Amino acid sequence: MKKLLLLLFALALAAPALATAAQPPQKQAWSFNGPFGTYDRASLQRGFQIYREVCSACHGLTYLKFRDLAAPGGPGFSEQEAAAIAHSFQVAAGPNETGEETDDNGVRLQRPATLADVIPSPFPNQQAARNSNSGALPPDLSLMAAARKDGVDYVYSILVGFVEHPPKGVKVKEGLNFNPYFEGQAIAMPQPLTSEAVIYADGTHASLQQEAHDVATFLAWAADPQMEQRKRLGFEVVAFLILFSGLLFLSYRKVWKGK
Numbered sequence: 077m078k079k080l081l082l083l084l085f086a087l088a089l090a091a092p093a094l095a096t097a098a099q100p101p102q103k104q105a106w107s108f109n110g111p112f113g114t115y116d117r118a119s120l121q122r123g124f125q126i127y128r129e130v131c132s133a134c135h136g137l138t139y140l141k142f143r144d145l146a147a148p149g150g151p152g153f154s155e156q157e158a159a160a161i162a163h164s165f166q167v168a169a170g171p172n173e174t175g176e177e178t179d180d181n182g183v184r185l186q187r188p189a190t191l192a193d194v195i196p197s198p199f200p201n202q203q204a205a206r207n208s209n210s211g212a213l214p215p216d217l218s219l220m221a222a223a224r225k226d227g228v229d230y231v232y233s234i235l236v237g238f239v240e241h242p243p244k245g246v247k248v249k250e251g252l253n254f255n256p257y258f259e260g261q262a263i264a265m266p267q268p269l270t271s272e273a274v275i276y277a278d279g280t281h282a283s284l285q286q287e288a289h290d291v292a293t294f295l296a297w298a299a300d301p302q303m304e305q306r307k308r309l310g311f312e313v314v315a316f317l318i319l320f321s322g323l324l325f326l327s328y329r330k331v332w333k334g335k
């Protein structure tokens with residue numbers, strides 16, 4: 077009896093937290109799941125297009141260099157394409173000929189990025205990032221698909237999970253948006269994707285689900301760019317071990333023949 081009361085008491089305490097706990101993410105089928113899964117190149121390229129045209133207004137990818145966009149196992153851009161992409165981003169410049177790092181208004185001098193630069197945050201510092209986002213910090217997305225539980229499904233679900241009118245009885249604070257997949261069910265990010273938010277270069281129809289799927293695929297690669305090489309190596313090691321075991325067995329038979 078005492079135990080039951082304690083349990084009820086604990087439940088009563090936990091109830092408010094349960095009410096706003098995040099909903100588990102929607103599970104999707106991903107081409108890169110499983111021991112032989114690989115990234116879908118076309119989806120990676122479309123995902124990068126979404127990142128570039130939408131997400132890069134607020135989020136950086138500072139664990140990735142522009143060069144990685146042309147590396148094997150990635151979106152498969154050519155080196156020239158990756159260089160042209162880099163050139164369209166601005167990064168903080170070093171001191172100019174007269175040793176200045178800022179212009180007359182105190183704004184940091186900028187230069188076009190190169191293959192060797194990281195994919196930058198659009199904001200010069202965290203304070204500026206918060207000021208532009210009603211106090212919330214848009215996190216770096218490089219490791220987002222690895223950092224959160226069910227990472228890639230989580231990213232997908234957040235992107236498709238915005239609901240214009242929260243359910244009855246749910247109050248969402250000023251400046252936040254209802255999203256059942258985010259902790260607390262209210263997120264400072266305004267809904268970034270809607271149907272036809274971009275016009276895909278490869279002609280794919282840009283539904284909200286397609287866009288979320290593509291950018292989540294791209295962020296899964298960003299968080300684990302070596303995945304394909306790692307899986308291939310694992311496969312080769314296992315194949316070698318099988319072959320080697322066979323050879324060992326044959327030599328064992330030969331050595332012990334007739335004994």
Ligand code: HEC
Pocket residue numbers: 126127130131132133134135209212213214215217220224230231234235262263264265266268269291
């Ligand atoms: C207008 C600015 C803005 C744009 C554009 C934007 N975001 Fe965000 N994003 C934010 C802010 C601010 C947060 C932090 C929200 C919070 O803490 O409540 C955030 C949070 C997130 C989170 C949740 C992170 C967590 O901590 O769990 C994900 C995932 C995310 N953004 C992905 C994206 C993707 C993908 C895109 C492009 C399709 C995008 N965002 C576009 C501002 C933006």
